[in-house]
Amino acid sequence: MAVTTRTLGRSGIEVSALGMGCWAIGGPWAEGTQPLGWGAVDDDESVRAVRRALEVGITLFDTADTYGAGHSERVLGRALAGRRDDAVIATKWGYTFDESSRQATGEDASPAYLRRAVTASLRRLGTDRIDLYQLHLADLPVPRAQALVGTCEDLVAEGLIRGYGWSTDRPDRATAFGQGAAGATAVQHTLSVLRDAPELLAVCDKYDLASVNRGPLGMGLLTGKYSAASTLPRDDVRGLAPGWLEWFRGGRPAPEWLRRVGAVRAALTADGRTLAQGALGWIWARSGRTIPIPGCRTVAQVEENAAALHRGPLPADQFVEVERQLAALRAAALRDADRRHWPRPTDPTVHP
Numbered sequence: 001m002a003v004t005t006r007t008l009g010r011s012g013i014e015v016s017a018l019g020m021g022c023w024a025i026g027g028p029w030a031e032g033t034q035p036l037g038w039g040a041v042d043d044d045e046s047v048r049a050v051r052r053a054l055e056v057g058i059t060l061f062d063t064a065d066t067y068g069a070g071h072s073e074r075v076l077g078r079a080l081a082g083r084r085d086d087a088v089i090a091t092k093w094g095y096t097f098d099e100s101s102r103q104a105t106g107e108d109a110s111p112a113y114l115r116r117a118v119t120a121s122l123r124r125l126g127t128d129r130i131d132l133y134q135l136h137l138a139d140l141p142v143p144r145a146q147a148l149v150g151t152c153e154d155l156v157a158e159g160l161i162r163g164y165g166w167s168t169d170r171p172d173r174a175t176a177f178g179q180g181a182a183g184a185t186a187v188q189h190t191l192s193v194l195r196d197a198p199e200l201l202a203v204c205d206k207y208d209l210a211s212v213n214r215g216p217l218g219m220g221l222l223t224g225k226y227s228a229a230s231t232l233p234r235d236d237v238r239g240l241a242p243g244w245l246e247w248f249r250g251g252r253p254a255p256e257w258l259r260r261v262g263a264v265r266a267a268l269t270a271d272g273r274t275l276a277q278g279a280l281g282w283i284w285a286r287s288g289r290t291i292p293i294p295g296c297r298t299v300a301q302v303e304e305n306a307a308a309l310h311r312g313p314l315p316a317d318q319f320v321e322v323e324r325q326l327a328a329l330r331a332a333a334l335r336d337a338d339r340r341h342w343p344r345p346t347d348p349t350v351h352p
Helices: 043-055 071-080 111-125 142-146 149-157 171-180 198-207 218-223 255-268 275-286 299-311 316-333 337-341
Strands: 005-007 014-016 019-021 060-062 088-093 095-098 103-107 132-135 164-167 184-190 210-214 290-292
Touching: 019 043, 043 071, 043 299, 071 088, 071 111, 088 111, 088 184, 111 149, 132 184, 142 171, 149 164, 164 171, 164 210, 171 184, 171 198, 184 198, 198 210, 218 255, 218 275, 255 275, 255 316, 275 290, 275 299, 275 316
Parallel strands: 019 060, 060 088, 088 132, 132 164, 164 184, 184 210, 210 290
Antiparallel strands: 005 014, 095 103
């Protein structure tokens, strides 16, 4: 059963049920010597990918000002030139960076910086409004985040943003915006068949928020193209993985996660879907509020992911079988050397 659109929380904005994550199209950037991008990127191919996404029905594009130190926003703005009204743009603020050196430089949670950041993002994106503006500082203390709500509301009133949210894996943070911020409409959080988020989904249900899902394909593990022998280049964030990145270690896929991908592969692909399409179908079956945003930087990636829209959520029997396999894996993880990896709370300092 096809699933093509969903509502972006209480904003009422209709978006495609599948978004396009734009972290990778930002190209190289770093924090010191630690790469934070996905390696070299072809900007022309990135533009083609965004435009192809629009052609196949994807309308939500999620980026952040810090991706590529501003470069992702610039490429997205170029791609959407002349098609702005066909797209819903989500971006983020909170981390600081230097565009000339393409370096991450820290963070700023002040209302004054919020105003400067939204102005700079609007300029890079070449637009007069941002549809979803998201706080990027996942672990910011609740009182400091709540101090930003007034400015966010002002930006809504001024027409510079249409709604706002928080990119966080902390249910208490999501609740703080959900219950006390009139214009809040979404929570962006990690969700995949490998990493469920029942508490965050419950917050979204309670406060009528959209669940925007980063990492729906496990940073590539759920595409099926990586094996134990795969090695990622050192200019890729996965190739020189920082501590918060759990899926890869030493430039290789983490073996405990590859085993779990192998365990659910048959159930996810039982009706002829690719592994990635099955993983996206699981997310849609998990909740009617979910909007996965797999990262793409090529036309081919966009087309494979978009094909999942026509297949829709996993059928009930497939979903039950995946859950049965996952339950067995969780039980096994309590007995073997993988125990420390399942579940492992996501580090809230993660940049994406």
